[in-house]
Amino acid sequence: MASHAIVETTHEENYLQYKGRHGGLWSWIFSTDHKRIGILYMIGMFAFFVVAITLGLLMRLEQLTMGPTIMQPSTYNKVFTLHGVIMIFLFIVPGITATFGNFFLPIQIGAKDVAFPRLNLFSWWLYVIGAVTALVAVFTGMADTGWTFYVPYSVRTGTNVTLAVLAAFILGFSSILTGLNFVTTVHRMRAPGMGWFRMPLFVWGLYATAWIQVLATPVVGITLLLIILERTLGIGIFDPALGGDPILYQHLFWIYSHPAVYLMVLPGMGVVSEIIPTFARRNIFGYKAIAYSSVGIALVGTLVWGHHMYTSGQSYTAAVVFSFLTFLVAIPTAIKVFNWVATLYKGSIRVELPLLYAMAFIFHFSIGGFTGLMNAAISVDVHIHDTYFVVGHFHYTMFGGTVFAMFGALYYWLPKMFGRMYGQKIGITAFVLQVIGFNMLYFTMMVMGYMGMPRRYYDHLPQFHDGHIIATVGSWFLVAGLFLMIGNLVWSVFKGAKAEDNPWGGTTLEWQIPSPPPLENFDKIPQVERGPYEHTPVEVSK
Amino acid sequence: MFSGSSTFVSEVDQAFLFILIISVIFFLGITFAMIYFVVRYHHKKNQTVSQSSGNLTLELLWTVIPTILVLGMFYYGFIGYRHMKTIPPDALEIQALGRMWSWLYTYENGYQTDTLTVPLGKPVKIRVESADVLHSFYIPAFRIKQDAVPGMKNYVWFEATETGIFDIFCAEYCGDRHSYMLSLVKVIPQEEYATWYDGTAQFAPAAGPAGDAERKPGSRGPMLVKIKGCVACHSIDGAPLVGPTFKGVFGHQVTVITDGQEREILADEEYLRRSILEPQADRVKGFENIPMPLQNLTEDELAEIIAYIKELQ
Numbered sequence: 001m002a003s004h005a006i007v008e009t010t011h012e013e014n015y016l017q018y019k020g021r022h023g024g025l026w027s028w029i030f031s032t033d034h035k036r037i038g039i040l041y042m043i044g045m046f047a048f049f050v051v052a053i054t055l056g057l058l059m060r061l062e063q064l065t066m067g068p069t070i071m072q073p074s075t076y077n078k079v080f081t082l083h084g085v086i087m088i089f090l091f092i093v094p095g096i097t098a099t100f101g102n103f104f105l106p107i108q109i110g111a112k113d114v115a116f117p118r119l120n121l122f123s124w125w126l127y128v129i130g131a132v133t134a135l136v137a138v139f140t141g142m143a144d145t146g147w148t149f150y151v152p153y154s155v156r157t158g159t160n161v162t163l164a165v166l167a168a169f170i171l172g173f174s175s176i177l178t179g180l181n182f183v184t185t186v187h188r189m190r191a192p193g194m195g196w197f198r199m200p201l202f203v204w205g206l207y208a209t210a211w212i213q214v215l216a217t218p219v220v221g222i223t224l225l226l227i228i229l230e231r232t233l234g235i236g237i238f239d240p241a242l243g244g245d246p247i248l249y250q251h252l253f254w255i256y257s258h259p260a261v262y263l264m265v266l267p268g269m270g271v272v273s274e275i276i277p278t279f280a281r282r283n284i285f286g287y288k289a290i291a292y293s294s295v296g297i298a299l300v301g302t303l304v305w306g307h308h309m310y311t312s313g314q315s316y317t318a319a320v321v322f323s324f325l326t327f328l329v330a331i332p333t334a335i336k337v338f339n340w341v342a343t344l345y346k347g348s349i350r351v352e353l354p355l356l357y358a359m360a361f362i363f364h365f366s367i368g369g370f371t372g373l374m375n376a377a378i379s380v381d382v383h384i385h386d387t388y389f390v391v392g393h394f395h396y397t398m399f400g401g402t403v404f405a406m407f408g409a410l411y412y413w414l415p416k417m418f419g420r421m422y423g424q425k426i427g428i429t430a431f432v433l434q435v436i437g438f439n440m441l442y443f444t445m446m447v448m449g450y451m452g453m454p455r456r457y458y459d460h461l462p463q464f465h466d467g468h469i470i471a472t473v474g475s476w477f478l479v480a481g482l483f484l485m486i487g488n489l490v491w492s493v494f495k496g497a498k499a500e501d502n503p504w505g506g507t508t509l510e511w512q513i514p515s516p517p518p519l520e521n522f523d524k525i526p527q528v529e530r531g532p533y534e535h536t537p538v539e540v541s542k
Numbered sequence: 543m544f545s546g547s548s549t550f551v552s553e554v555d556q557a558f559l560f561i562l563i564i565s566v567i568f569f570l571g572i573t574f575a576m577i578y579f580v581v582r583y584h585h586k587k588n589q590t591v592s593q594s595s596g597n598l599t600l601e602l603l604w605t606v607i608p609t610i611l612v613l614g615m616f617y618y619g620f621i622g623y624r625h626m627k628t629i630p631p632d633a634l635e636i637q638a639l640g641r642m643w644s645w646l647y648t649y650e651n652g653y654q655t656d657t658l659t660v661p662l663g664k665p666v667k668i669r670v671e672s673a674d675v676l677h678s679f680y681i682p683a684f685r686i687k688q689d690a691v692p693g694m695k696n697y698v699w700f701e702a703t704e705t706g707i708f709d710i711f712c713a714e715y716c717g718d719r720h721s722y723m724l725s726l727v728k729v730i731p732q733e734e735y736a737t738w739y740d741g742t743a744q745f746a747p748a749a750g751p752a753g754d755a756e757r758k759p760g761s762r763g764p765m766l767v768k769i770k771g772c773v774a775c776h777s778i779d780g781a782p783l784v785g786p787t788f789k790g791v792f793g794h795q796v797t798v799i800t801d802g803q804e805r806e807i808l809a810d811e812e813y814l815r816r817s818i819l820e821p822q823a824d825r826v827k828g829f830e831n832i833p834m835p836l837q838n839l840t841e842d843e844l845a846e847i848i849a850y851i852k853e854l855q
C-alpha cells in the first residue's frame with residue numbers, strides 16, 4: 001500500500017450510520033463527534049449564507065436604477081448591515097475552521113477526536129444561541145449601523161443594536177472556545193511520529209488561526225459589551241456627548257477585526273496547500289516557508305489595525321507606522337503564492353473542480369492582495385477609503401479568496417465526508433458562472449470606487465450609473481452560479497455516485513481511511529513515518 | 543478615472559499607478575505561470591513527476607524582491623501623505639460642519655452656506671467638525687478625505703488647480719440619508735473670489751438681522767432651512783423624507799405621540815415652535831424613529847422659519 005503511514009482499514013460502521021444513546025435529530029445535535037459537529041456547523045452556516053447572498057442580490061437590485069428601486073433608504077441600511085453581520089459573524093469567521101477544521105484536523109494528525117469533545121459541542125451550541133439572538137434582533141428592528149457598529153451612531157440610533165451586538169458577542173465566545181480546543185489538540189493529540197513539520201499545511205493554517213481566535217476575539221468581546229453598556233447605562237466610554245472617545249472604539253474594534261481577516265483566510269490558504277500537491281502529484285514546494293509564513297501573517301497581522309483609520313483623525317505617526325507594518329504582511333502572503341505556483345511546475349496535473357477552485361483562489365486572492373497594497377499606501381487610501389474600492393477589495397479577499405477556497409474544500413472532501421462523488425458537469429458550469437459574475441461585479445465596484453463612489457450609499461449620482469448596471473448584471477451570474485453549485489452539492493450528498501476511499505490519490509491521513517470515515521477515525525492510532533505530501537512513484541504512474 | 547483638480551492628484555495617482563504597474567506585472571506572471579504549468583504538465587502530457595521539496599535560493603529571492611518593492615510603495619504613499627498633512631501657514635480657513643444630513647460651511651467673516659466656494663490656486667484649510675455622529679468630508683476630484691468626529695477639530699487642506707464645480711460626499715456612514723449628504727465645491731478665479739467674499743459680508747450674522755424692518759417676515763426662511771440643515775429631513779414640496787414635509791402642516795391636524803399617548807393636535811404657531819425647540823415633546827406619528835436634532839436658532843431665525851413654514855401651503 002502506498003500510504004506514508006501504517007493504517008489499519010476498519011470495518012466498523014461509519015460515523016453517519018452510528019446510533020448512540022439518542023436517535024434521529026438528537027444523535028446529531030448532542031453528538032460530541034468532531035465529524036458530526038463539523039457537519040452541523042456546515043448546515044447552519046450555509047443556511048445563513050443563502051440568506052446573506054439573497055440580501056447581497058437585493059442590494060445590487062436597488063442600485064440598478066437611480067433613486068428608489070425596490071426599497072427605502074432605511075431598509076437598504078438594514079440590509080447591508082444584516083448582510084455584513086451574517087457574512088462575517090455567522091459565515092466566514094466560523095468558516096473553514098468550524099466545518100472542515102472540525103472534521104479533518106483530528107483525522108489529519110491521526111487523532112480520534114479533538115482534545116475537548118464536549119467543549120466542541122458547547123461551541124456549536126453557542127453558535128446556535130448567537131444565531132438565534134441575531135434572528136431575534138432582525139425581527140425586533142434590525143440594526144442599521146453597518147457591521148462595524150461605529151459609535152456614536154450605534155449608540156444613538158433607534159434600531160435594535162443591543163441585540164445584534166449581543167449576538168456578535170456570543171458568537172465570539174464560540175470562536176474563542178474552538179480556538180482553545182484546536183491549539184490544545186494540535187499540541188497534545190498528534191499521532192506518534194507526527195512532528196511539527198510532518199503536519200499537513202491545513203493543520204498549520206488552523207493552528208495559526210486558533211491562536212488569533214484565542215488572543216484577539218476577547219478584545220472585540222469587551223468592545224461590544226461596552227457598546228451595550230453605553231446604550232443601556234450611558235457609561236460614556238465612546239460617545240463624546242457623554243465624555244467618551246469614538247476613535248477609541250475604532251481602535252478596539254479593529255484590533256480584533258483586522259486579525260479576523262487573517263483568521264478567515266489562513267484556513268483557506270491551508271486548503272489550497274492541500275489541494276495543489278494532491279492534484280499535481282507533487283510534494284509541496286517550500287513546506288517550511290508556507291508553514292512559517294502562516295505564523296508570520298498571524299503575528300504581524302495583529303499589529304496593522306490602524307490602516308483602517310488613516311482618515312479618522314488618528315495621529316500622523318500612527319498612520320505612518322501602521323502603513324509600514326501593513327506592507328510587511330504582504331511578504332509572507334506573496335511567499336505562499338509563489339510556492340503554490342512552483343508546486344505545479346513539473347507535476348503530473350489532473351484538472352478537477354477542487355484544483356479549479358484553488359486556481360480561482362490564487363487568481364482572486366492575488367487581486368485582493370495587490371489592491372490591498374493600494375489601500376496600505378497612505379496617500380492612496382485617503383482617496384479610496386470608505387469607497388466601493390474597499391468593498392471590491394475585501395470581497396476579492398474574503399469571497400474570491402476564502403469562500404472560493406471553501407468551495408474547493410467542499411469538492412475536495414465531499415467524497416471523504418459522505419462517500420459520494422459530486423456531479424461534475426453542473427459543477428463546472430456553476431464554477432464558470434461564478435468566476436465571470438464575481439469579476440464583473442467586484443472589479444467594476446473597484447473602478448467606481450477609484451472614481452469616488454462612496455460605500456453604504458443607497459443611491460448614486462449619474463456618473464456612476466453605467467458601472468452600477470454592469471455590477472448588478474454581474475451579481476446575477478454570480479448568484480446563479482452559487483445556487484446551482486449549492487443545489488448540485490446537496491443532490492450529490494444524497495444521490496451522487498459512490499466514491500472510493502482515495503479518489504484523488506491524496507497522501508495525508510484522511511485519505512488512508514474509508515469514506516465516510518468510521519466513528520473513531522482509526523482502529524489503531526497510526527504511526528507516521530513521512531512528510532505529509534510525499535507522493536511515491538507507484539502512485540504517480542497509476 | 544485619473545482626472546482631478548488639486549495639487550494632490552498627481553501624487554496620489556502616481557503612487558497608485560506605481561503600485562498598479564508592479565502589481566499587474568506580478569499578477570500576469572503568476573496567472574500565466576499557473577495556467578501554463580497546468581496545461582504543460584497535464585497528466586496526459588507528463589507522467590514523470592520531478593519531486594522537489596523546495597529551493598532556498600528561490601525562497602530568498604522571492605522574499606527579498608517583494609520586500610524591496612513594498613518598501614518603495616510604502617515610501618510613495620508616505621510622501622503623499624506628508625504633503626497632505628503639511629498645511630501651508632497662509633491657508634484660508636473654512637469650517638465644514640457635518641450633521642445629519644448636510645454640510646454647513648462657515649467662513650471667517652461668519653457667512654454660512656451649504657455650497658463651498660473657494661479660490662483657484664490658493665491653499666484652503668478646512669476645519670472638519672461634526673455636530674452629531676461621524677461623517678467624512680470627501681472630495682474625490684481633489685483626492686482628499688477627512689472624518690468629522692464629534693468633539694474633535696480635524697484639518698484637511700487642498701489647493702485647487704482648475705475652476706469648476708466638483709462633488710462633495712459624506713464618506714462615513716451616518717444614517718438614513720447618508721447617501722444624500724451631498725454638496726458641491728465651486729472653484730473660481732482669485733479676483734472673482736475676492737469680490738464674492740466681500741459680497742457675503744452682508745449676509746453674515748455680524749451684520750445684524752439682515753433685511754431689517756422693511757423686509758417681509760419669512761423671506762430669509764428658504765435660506766435658513768438650508769443652512770440650518772432642516773431640508774435634509776423635511777421637504778418643502780410635500781414628499782415625506784425622514785421627517786414630515788413642511789408643506790401644508792400649518793393649520794392642519796397632526797397626530798402626535800406625547801409621553802407614549804397618541805393625540806390629535808392643531809399645528810399652530812405655538813406647536814411649530816415647540817416642535818423645533820423641544821422635538822422630543824410631541825413626536826409626529828410615523829416618524830418616531832429618528833431623533834430630530836436640536837438646532838441652536840436665534841429668536842429671530844425661529845420666527846423667520848415659522849413664518850416661512852406658514853406660507854408653504
Ligand code: HEM
Pocket residue numbers: 053056057059060080081083084085087088091092145146147148391395398399403454455456457475478479482
Ligand atoms: C452573491 C454574493 C454577494 C453579493 C451580491 C454581495 C454584495 C454586497 C454589496 C452590494 C455590499 C454593499 C456595498 C455598499 O453599499 O457599501 C456588500 C457589503 C458587504 N459584503 Fe457582500 N456580497 C456578496 C457576498 C459576500 C460574501 C461571501 C462576504 C463575506 C464573506 C461578504 C461580505 C460583505 C461585507 C462584510 C460587507 C460590508 C457590509 C457593511 O458595509 O457593513 N459579501 N456586499
Ligand SMILES: [Cu+2]
Pocket residue numbers: 257258261304305307308
Ligand atoms: Cu485591516
Ligand SMILES: [Cu+2]
Pocket residue numbers: 676677678712713714715716717720721723
Ligand atoms: Cu454620511
